[in-house]
Amino acid sequence: MNKKIPNFIYTNQFGLLCLVLIFTLIFSTSTDGFTSRFNIFALSRVIAIDIMIGLAMMVVILTGGLNLALGAIGVCAAMFGGWCMEVLGIPIIPSILLMLGMGSFLGWINGIITVKTGVHSFVVTLATMSIYFGFMTMLTEAEAFRRLPELFTDFGSAKLFNKYVSPLLLVSVATCFALFYLFRFTDIGRKLIAAGANPEAAELSGISVNRMFIYCHMLSGFLGALAAILLTTRIGAAIPSMAGQLGMDWLLPAFLAPVIGGTLLSGGKLSVFGTMLGAVLVTLLTNGLYLLDVGEFWIRFFLGIILLLAVLLDRTREYFTLKSVIVS
């Protein structure tokens, strides 16, 4: 049997890469300071977090679901970590592990409710978003943790590669590779994708779909916590409003990256590096427009338009994956 893998040229990722290059070119010629060391460093820190948020949403979109509680989970994990480090004085590494555990736990709750009730994750996570965030605000009394260990916050301001790149970006890129490995080269990753694509068929083929869906939600919580850790080291404090009211500031970048990147909203198809490029593109656009002195509200307007376009793209993508049935 001859192997034929589609040429890279025809892939969504290649298209995204071209867009990234084009916008880089446009912004670097039309604005001052886009290519400055300071701006590139700042970009790399923002991109790192947006990639992670995008990945966290991607793994739930894989099931054909959504995780609206993503931001709330992130903030909860951050505040929990702040409490561990500042109040309990737990060392950094165990604290980080605890934060990741907290994220996974909250994701697990989303997963178990979704699977057991059969209610769409949209509704479930809409509810848990409110619950998690409310609970967190109650416990912390909306107070921030600002006296985090120096070593922890230093990581967020460290500069690598001739001071151009933040180490946060390396964490995100490494996470991309890890997820790519998971979905491409492990049995569990393949099962996650199969369960998302056609739950009935996957179940009858001996995959326990419910468990896979719970794993996806846990992974989403884990990655959400990881994003929150990066954000906490970047701002140097754990603040209840770090992701906006109810953590909703994360939602737009969370959807944009995977949908632009080629993850099918109906589930069963994903692109890890597409999500990465999607996050890069969105951050680049936002940053470039800021430098062009486009107002904050206009930028939101543009991002909304981009999301709509991306969803349209998703529809056509679905159409072409299904309707490519030609002769029967």
Next chain:
Amino acid sequence: MNEFCLEISSANKSFPGVKALDQATFQLRKASIHALLGENGAGKSTLIKIITGVHKQDSGKLIINGKEETLNNPNDATKFGISVVHQERNLIRRFSVGENLMLNNMPKTALGLIDYNEIAIQSKKWLKILDLDIDPNTLVSDLTVAKMQLCEIAKALSLKAKILLLDEPTSSLSPQESKILFSLLKKIVREEGVSIVFVSHKLEEVFNICDDVTVLRDGQNACTSEDIKNLDRQKLVRLMIGRDEQIVKSTRKNQNTKDTILALKNVKTELGHKNINLELNRSEIIGLYGLVGAGRTELMKCLIGQDKITDGEVIINGKKVTINSPKSALEKFKIGYISEDRKKEGLILIHNVLDNTSITVWSQIKKAIGFVSDGMISKKVDPYISQLEVKTPSNYQLISNLSGGNQQKISVAKWLAAGTDILIIDEPTVGIDIKTKAYLHELIIKLADDGTSIILISSDMPEMISLADKIIVMNNFQMNGIVENNHDYDSVSSKIMEYIHT
């Protein structure tokens, strides 16, 4: 006046990489039933899609009632009185029969609200033409499959259809139900002057009701509007597949092993099965025969743990067991289930050949930290893909791009790769062309000869009688009786029918 109400002459249609129709010609006489035959991939569907305005031919003429017309979309086709009844049901299950019939043409009151009385009156008229004694207020979901099929036809007629396309209308009907359908079809042709294009893989039916035959092979006409009287089964098959039919004779090495591998004792299920007793020996093929809705598929789904068995014993290899899920059925007890609905439950259409064939073996072949590469998968499943002669340009082709027969081969291949001891095969040849069907029959026999125990669900009586060693007749979620199969069609089929009606 032209005697043809629909004519397609020298139509060509190409899709990327495939020439689906090559100078295809089709002529439908007024008030006749015309069989459109061909194997999967021969171009039937494309031709139908051109007639119904889904696709446009690249070249060639489409002539309706003597005038050349262009159909841009399915709505245009409806305007010319062309209506199609698909294999898949197109009724809204939670609406009533009347609402479904009048859906495109809802009668309204003066205030613009829907006039339910009028719906009942009008829809009754159409139901009466088909001798259907159904209250228009019945929900579609409460109807039997056969009645749904008839409602679809009633709906098509209500759209003033003069040309009716029926795509495998009997694939989920019992022989009696088919008979009723056929007499009704003849009636509407005679009394309403409707012309029917009839697509089916069952040649008996074609000889039973059709007047003319058009056969397509590889997108070309193997015969055009031939009078059915000039053809016999042999000739027809030769036209379709280009050679003589190879009749599968059950050449089982006699399998009288008394090595019971699976036994069900007084099993009850949450779906309503009662008193199910069944014994399956190694290398045996047991058939489950019954009408649609007899509870055969449901029983098997309970067996593999998809739904629950509430009482009684399941014994595998002499040990009493509980099977909680299809996962444990596969991994602990090596039971596989090939679904009747390959698109919904069997395959993942948006994934490729390799992923679909290997879904059952990932757990088996993984290495440390769950590592599974495409190479390892190919090594495991390639032998089965080539053994089954699956036609695909590559292992990376999407399943949705394969023809029905090849899709079915993949849904079989994945269970061969899994290496099951007990294989449940549910309606393996529905909508499958003759060549692939014969091939699958041979394969099932070979599997059993090689030591797999098989439970075969089929509504195709000839298939059942040529394959099964013994046939269990089910009705209404119970077992009515067991027929020892001596492969003599007449005696066995009459015994089966007796049991169905007890």
